[in-house]
Amino acid sequence: MALSREQIAQRVAQELRDGYYVNLGIGIPTLVANYVPDGMEVMLQSENGLLGMGQFPTEDELDADLINAGKQTVTMAKGASIFDSAESFAMIRGGHVDLTVLGAFEVDVQGNIASYMIPGKLIKGMGGAMDLVAGADNIIVTMTHASKHGVSKLLSECTLPLTGKGCIKKVLTDLAFLEIKEGKFHLLERAPGVSVDEIIKLTAGELVVPEHVPEMSF
Amino acid sequence: MAGFDKVVSSYEEAMAGLTDNMTVIAGGFGLCGIPENLIAEIKRKGTKGLTVVSNNCGVDDFGLGILLPDRQIKKIIASYVGENAEFERQMMNGELEVELTPQGTLAEKMRAGGAGIPAFYTATGYGTPVAEGKESREFDGRHYILEPSIKGDFAIVKAWKADRYGNLVFRKTARNFNPMAATAGKITVVEVEEIVEPGELNPDEIHTPGIYVNRLIQGTFEKRIEQRTLRTA
Numbered sequence: 001m002a003l004s005r006e007q008i009a010q011r012v013a014q015e016l017r018d019g020y021y022v023n024l025g026i027g028i029p030t031l032v033a034n035y036v037p038d039g040m041e042v043m044l045q046s047e048n049g050l051l052g053m054g055q056f057p058t059e060d061e062l063d064a065d066l067i068n069a070g071k072q073t074v075t076m077a078k079g080a081s082i083f084d085s086a087e088s089f090a091m092i093r094g095g096h097v098d099l100t101v102l103g104a105f106e107v108d109v110q111g112n113i114a115s116y117m118i119p120g121k122l123i124k125g126m127g128g129a130m131d132l133v134a135g136a137d138n139i140i141v142t143m144t145h146a147s148k149h150g151v152s153k154l155l156s157e158c159t160l161p162l163t164g165k166g167c168i169k170k171v172l173t174d175l176a177f178l179e180i181k182e183g184k185f186h187l188l189e190r191a192p193g194v195s196v197d198e199i200i201k202l203t204a205g206e207l208v209v210p211e212h213v214p215e216m217s218f
Numbered sequence: 219m220a221g222f223d224k225v226v227s228s229y230e231e232a233m234a235g236l237t238d239n240m241t242v243i244a245g246g247f248g249l250c251g252i253p254e255n256l257i258a259e260i261k262r263k264g265t266k267g268l269t270v271v272s273n274n275c276g277v278d279d280f281g282l283g284i285l286l287p288d289r290q291i292k293k294i295i296a297s298y299v300g301e302n303a304e305f306e307r308q309m310m311n312g313e314l315e316v317e318l319t320p321q322g323t324l325a326e327k328m329r330a331g332g333a334g335i336p337a338f339y340t341a342t343g344y345g346t347p348v349a350e351g352k353e354s355r356e357f358d359g360r361h362y363i364l365e366p367s368i369k370g371d372f373a374i375v376k377a378w379k380a381d382r383y384g385n386l387v388f389r390k391t392a393r394n395f396n397p398m399a400a401t402a403g404k405i406t407v408v409e410v411e412e413i414v415e416p417g418e419l420n421p422d423e424i425h426t427p428g429i430y431v432n433r434l435i436q437g438t439f440e441k442r443i444e445q446r447t448l449r450t451a
Contacts, residue, residue: 047321048247049391056449064250064441065378065392071248072447082390084397084425085247085273086329089322093342112345123309123316125298130348131322134341165345 001193002174003216008142010035010218011172012101015140016042023047023092023132025102026070028142032101043077045097047128049088052080069128092128093135100136102129104143104168106158109205111168111180113141114160126163133164145173145202152204154178154185175199177216184208189216224384224434225413229259232407232435236265236372239292243328243370244272244282245399248301249444251392252281253409255437256374261285269293271368273324273395278302280442289313295368297321301444320348323365325398330367332401332430337366373403376439377426380410381417384431385424393425400430407433 003011005028013035016022023045024030033053036042044053046068053068054075061075068074076082091097104115113133116126133139146152154171171178176199177189186208190199192215200207226232233256236242242260246252257276260268261284270291276283285291286304293315300306308314319327320342330338339362343349353364375396378389386408388396400406413436 046391048250049394056447059448062443062446062448063390064443065390067248067250067391067443067445070445071250072445073443074447076390082393084388084393085321085325085395086398089325093322093340117318117347123318124300125296125318126320126348127298128321130320130346131342134344135322162346 001191003191006031007218008172008174011177011216012140012142013037015099016040017098020098021045021051021096022099022101023097023136025129025132027103029101029103030070043079045088045091046074047088047092047132049083049085050074050076050080051083051091052077054080089128089131092131095135095137097136098138100132100139101142102132102139104141104163105160106153106155107141107143107168107171107180108155108158109180109183109185110157111166112158113163113168114158115163117161119161129163133167139168139170141168141171143171143173145175145199150202152202154203154205156205175202187213189214191216222383222416222428224428224431225382226433226435229255229435232256232409232433233259233263235405236260236263238265239267240265240371241269241271243368243373243399243402244270245375245394245396246281247273247391247394249276249281249442251376251388251394251396252276253374253376254281254439255409256407257282257284260290261288264288264290266290267292269295271295271324271328271370273297273321274301275299275305276302277444278304280440293317295319295324297324318348325395327365327368328395328398328402331369332398335367337364339364368402370403371405373399373406375400375406375408377408377410379412379414379419380408380434381414381419381428382434383416384408384428384434385419386410386426386431387419387423388425397426400426405432406430407435409435409437411439412436
C-alpha cells in the first residue's frame with residue numbers, strides 16, 4: 001500500500017533528532033510536527049520570522065500578528081524567538097537549520113528539484129523554497145512517486161523550471177525512501193506491501209536497487 | 219514638524235510626493251504587518267505606474283490587491299503572489315509585470331539597498347530561472363549569483379509602537395519585512411498603533427532606530443487574518 005499523507009509525515013519524523021531546528025514546508029511537511037517522538041525536543045522555524053512555532057491557537061489565543069509561513073494563525077512555543085525576514089533567511093542561508101522538509105513536483109538523479117512553477121498553469125512563486133534548498137544541507141523532499149496517471153516524478157532530468165540545482169539527497173515518496181548520489185537514485189526502503197518491481201516501474205531516473213530492500217516500519 | 223519629531227497629522231501628508239512611476243517598497247507578509255492605511259491612501263490618490271516591492275500582493279479587496287483594479291501597479295517584485303483573481307488575470311494578460319524573487323533574496327535586496335550595498339552574491343537561485351542574465355561566480359567550489367539590491371522612492375511600513383522620533387517596535391510576526399523596508403526608502407513612511415513620547419521606549423528594545431524614518435502616523439487597523447486556523451480544544 002502506498003503511504004498516506006500521515007504515514008509520510010510519520011516516516012519523516014523518524015529522521016528528527018533531539019535538539020534539531022527544523023523548517024517544515026507547506027502541506028505534508030507541516031504534518032511532521034504531529035509526530036515528534038515523545039521525550040524529544042525540536043524547534044520549528046517558520047521563515048516569516050518565528051523560531052519555536054507552537055500549535056494552532058484557541059479562539060482566545062487568536063492573534064492576527066502571529067502567523068506561520070503558510071499564513072495560518074499559530075502560537076509560540078516556550079523559548080520562541082521573533083526576528084525579521086533578513087535574519088530568518090540568514091539562519092536558512094547560513095546553514096543553521098538542521099533539517100528542512102519540503103514538497104516537490106519533480107526531482108532528478110542529479111539532485112535537482114522543481115517545486116514552484118508549472119508554466120502556463122501555476123505561477124504563484126517560490127516563496128522561501130529556493131533559499132531553503134540552497135542553504136540547507138539536510139533536506140528531505142516529500143512527494144508522490146508518480147502522478148495519478150502513473151507518470152513518474154523521479155526523473156533522469158526535471159522538465160519543470162528548477163527550484164534548486166544539485167541540492168537534494170533524500171526523497172521520501174508514498175512508495176519509497178531513496179537517496180540521490182553519484183547521478184542515481186538509490187532505493188533505501190519501501191512502503192509496507194509495496195514491491196520493488198512496482199517502485200522500479202514508477203521510477204524514470206536510473207535506480208540502484210540493493211539485494212535486500214527493507215520495508216519501512218512505524 | 220520640528221527637530222526629530224516625525225509625526226504627521228494626515229495620511230494625505232504621509233504620502234505627499236508620491237507620483238506616477240515611482241518604486242514603493244512595502245513591509246508585510248501575506249496580510250500580516252502590512253501598512254494597510256498607507257496602501258489605502260495610495261488607492262485614494264490614484265497614483266499609477268508603480269513598481270511595488272513586497273513579499274506578496276494582498277488579496278482581492280485588502281492590502282496591495284486594492285491597487286490592482288485601477289491598474290495602479292505596473293510591476294511587482296515579490297516571492298509569492300496570486301492569492302487573488304484579479305492579479306492572476308492581469309499577469310496572464312501581460313498587463314502586470316511580475317518579477318518572482320526568492321524570499322530570502324528579496325529580504326536581502328532590501329537590507330542591502332538600505333545599507334549602501336549595491337549587490338551581493340547568493341547561492342539561492344543558482345541554476346534556476348532566477349539566475350538568467352545574472353553574473354555567477356564560484357567561491358570555495360560553490361556557485362553563487364550576483365543579485366542587485368533594491369531601493370525605493372518610498373518605503374511604507376507598519377510597526378506596533380513608535381516614539382515621536384520614529385524609533386520603532388514591531389509586534390510578533392508582523393515584523394517580517396518591515397525593518398528592511400524601513401531602511402530602503404528615500405522617504406520612509408511608517409504607520410503605527412501607538413505613538414509615545416521620546417524616552418518612553420527602552421533603547422535596548424527598539425527594533426528600528428528613528429534615523430531610517432521620515433514620516434510617522436498613528437492609525438487604526440483592521441488586521442485581517444488570511445488563514446484563520448484554530449485548534450480544537
